[in-house]
Amino acid sequence: MSAPLRLSTVILPVRRWHEGGREQWQRAEELGFHTAYTYDHLSWRSFREQAWFGAIPTLTAAAAATSRLRLGTLVTSPNFRHPVTLAKELITLDDISGGRITLGIGAGGNGFDATALGQEPWTPRERADRFGEFVPLLDRLLTEGAVSHEGTHYSADEARNIPGCAQRPRLPFAVAATGPRGLRLAARHGQAWVTTGDPKISATGTPEDSVEALRGQLEKLEKACSDVGRDSAELDRILLTGFTPDGGRPLESLDAFVDFAGRHRALGFTEIVIHAPIPDSVFAADQKVFERIATEALSQLG
Numbered sequence: 001m002s003a004p005l006r007l008s009t010v011i012l013p014v015r016r017w018h019e020g021g022r023e024q025w026q027r028a029e030e031l032g033f034h035t036a037y038t039y040d041h042l043s044w045r046s047f048r049e050q051a052w053f054g055a056i057p058t059l060t061a062a063a064a065a066t067s068r069l070r071l072g073t074l075v076t077s078p079n080f081r082h083p084v085t086l087a088k089e090l091i092t093l094d095d096i097s098g099g100r101i102t103l104g105i106g107a108g109g110n111g112f113d114a115t116a117l118g119q120e121p122w123t124p125r126e127r128a129d130r131f132g133e134f135v136p137l138l139d140r141l142l143t144e145g146a147v148s149h150e151g152t153h154y155s156a157d158e159a160r161n162i163p164g165c166a167q168r169p170r171l172p173f174a175v176a177a178t179g180p181r182g183l184r185l186a187a188r189h190g191q192a193w194v195t196t197g198d199p200k201i202s203a204t205g206t207p208e209d210s211v212e213a214l215r216g217q218l219e220k221l222e223k224a225c226s227d228v229g230r231d232s233a234e235l236d237r238i239l240l241t242g243f244t245p246d247g248g249r250p251l252e253s254l255d256a257f258v259d260f261a262g263r264h265r266a267l268g269f270t271e272i273v274i275h276a277p278i279p280d281s282v283f284a285a286d287q288k289v290f291e292r293i294a295t296e297a298l299s300q301l302g
Contacts (some may be wrong), residue, residue: 006034006271013038013053025062029069031294037074043112056089058065063097070100075176077108078134083161087141099166106176107131108139128181135185141169178217183224192236193221197244218268238271241265251285257293257302
């Protein structure tokens with residue numbers, strides 16, 4: 001029997017708080033989503049010339065406007081974050097929310113965030129090196145009262161993080177990774193693993209190709225866990241939709257989504273994340289269909 005499946009959403013930070021922003025997060029809670037995430041970017045792709053607000057302040061406001069909904073980033077990266085300051089913000093956010101925060105975290109890419117602070121974009125190896133230092137240090141900062149660390153890329157000098165997270169021993173990490181180094185970080189430090197599928201086939205592959213690619217990623221995750229002596233069943237497995245060859249088709253109808261979700265639950269995914277519709281964008285979808293999926297899909301999966 002397949003594991004229970006959770007359904008979550010991503011609310012991109014594109015609306016002013018007092019012009020529909022607050023209501024969108026509250027509606028996500030009313031619809032019964034497990035978690036509502038937001039992207040942690042300075043700007044993103046086709047939205048670069050449009051309104052785009054900061055992830056941490058948005059989540060703080062969402063925490064005050066909701067009471068049950070889990071909240072999180074999908075994902076934060078080292079591109080413009082430092083573990084010491086991020087840890088302080090996360091501890092505060094976890095406290096305000098009453099322990100409802102999940103940190104999605106990844107190595108970052110070559111988007112606008114990569115150069116916004118004036119630096120040259122890092123190579124894939126440099127991103128992996130930084131990520132490999134960032135995650136363990138952040139783990140310590142969120143679990144120890146005082147941390148000193150002198151690393152290649154990040155340092156901390158008696159950084160104080162009292163009283164720590166509301167969630168113990170710390171808030172959960174959902175580590176986005178597909179390569180061997182990132183998967184090892186997920187195995188060592190993650191409470192969940194995140195994927196968007198295989199970007200190499202997103203434009204030209206078939207849904208069947210995508211399923212096989214995801215199966216391969218899950219097998220690599222299992223091996224990474226085995227290598228560090230961890231049972232892979234301890235990790236939630238999260239699929240962020242919208243980037244596989246299926247594109248937006250799972251949101252075309254309730255039946256289409258139920259079929260999509262059933263295939264991916266059978267692979268071993270425990271959480272599927274869908275984007276809240278944004279008109280005239282790559283995430284355009286019918287709001288009524290989106291809400292039917294939120295309220296009816298899981299019961300149809302059985």
